[in-house]
Amino acid sequence: MNRRNLLIGGTAALVLAGAGGVAWRQSVGSMRAYADYARRLRAKPTPSPDIGELIRYAALAANGHNTQPWRFGIEDGGIALFPDEARRTPVVDPDDHHLFVSLGCAVETLAIAAQATGRPGEVVVEPGDGSAVRFDFSAGPARADPLFDAIPLRQSTRVDYDGRAVPPADLAALERAAAEPGVRMILVTERSRMNQLRDLVVAGNDAQMTDPAFMAELKHWLRFNPRSAIASGDGLFSACTGNPVLPAFLGGPAFDIFLTARTENDRYARQIDSSAGLAIFVADRADTGHWIRVGRACQRFALTATSLGLKHAFVNQPVEVARLRPELAERVGEAGKRPNIVMRFGYGPLMPFSPRRPAEAVIA
Incomplete structure (x- = not known):
């Protein structure tokens, strides 16, 4: 962070x-191109987004040095978030504290986006099985949330x-x-x-x-x-x-x-x-x-x-x-x-x- x-x-x-x-x-032209690039990154998901769209939204989360130190594994019934060891910052974050805080930011963003688009679920922290955290999908309707609308603006x-x-x-x-x-x-x-x-x-x-x-x-x-x-x-x-x-x-x-x-x-x-x-x-x-x-x-x-x-x-x-x-x-x-x-x-x-x-x- x-x-x-x-x-x-x-x-x-x-x-x-x-x-x-x-x-x-x-x-100036380069900055215009950059603004277009940033808008595409933050485009709202479709009403029934696929897994890739949810992950794109989750990756807008806050993270240290903007290294984006995460990997998303698509699994049966859920998504697992793993640390990306290649994106560590060992000087400023020698014990990976910021890395795991960043994973928490990402999984929370994923949970908010999934709930708002009709794919609710539960966050499960599993530090002992090789992954840091999972999001398990469940059944339920879409639910409006002002935090979902804030994701691309944060x-x-x-x-x-x-x-x-x-x-x-x-x-x-x-x-x-x-x-x-x-x-x-x-x-x-x-x-x-x-x-x-x-x-x-x-x-x-x-x-x-x-x-x-x-x-x-x-x-x-x-x-x-x-x-x-x-x-x-x-x-x-x-x-x-x-x-x-x-x-x-x-x-x-x-x-x-x-x-x-x-x-x-x-x-x-x-x-x-x-x-x-x-x-x-x-x-x-x-x-x-x-x-x-x-x-x-x-x-x-x-x-x-x-x-x-x-x-x-x-x-x-x-x-x-x-x-x-x-x-x-x-x-x-x-x-x-x-x-x-x-x-x-x-x-x-x-x-x-x-x-x-x-x-x-x-x-x-």
Whole structure:
């Protein structure tokens, strides 16, 4: 669930873009092609979708670094979701915590889409049999659900929000949506408490950006232009964070030169200051089954926020830097527990949607 922004200042961006020559002046057309590609990815399923269509929708779920670390196995009476070991992020996620949270997000999206299109079922966590989680189909009618309508609209919006407060009724709806056995979601909207958590995010970001292994892993998943994003169908596309698109041969050097701890720390502090609140997810136990449950709760939170006109983004640095977890847990009243996810939320702009691989690429 970790996200990072490529920072290129205005003057520097112009210099680098100019070095790309005349060919790169076609970037506007490339972004139009990318917008068409993103719309096709998020087209609503037909009224009676086949399994492939349901999997395409499930793969729109939130996931770490947009690696889409899942495989879907079509089985008699259900669909099994497996970790895709080739898409692990071992530096930022050495114990696969984010990977299993991502699987939880995907299976929850699958369950919502299946119920809304007349193929209801049950999520079954089976960590001991080689698969992480299954969705078993049952009989039943289609049932309208605003979360289904929110699936193609949900995005991690990694820019400044407008600072407006969220009405109490909508905060209550977010709390209800995140209810999950074995998981607690703590909402923080008081500015003084948000400032304390902001400082932990900045401390975690500073630690990560001075780690060469972290920076190398992050760079591997960055996509600097529409063509690269469409070709890979994964990763962190710079336009999704409001940053310039660059030719591949300039993107890497720009990352090395202009992405600094100081500018990133300032950006994260500003973004949290612009948010209406923070949501922290904590599970009862640190095991794969509970991490999947966290993902399910997290996805319902994100889809409910989307249905309410809210944006969200992950700020997981104090979860990912192990030495900061105890302080984070204490700050939210969960001393002794391992925090799992930190999200900010508020009112913000619509940004380009992230890429996704086609269904056939994720079916085992």
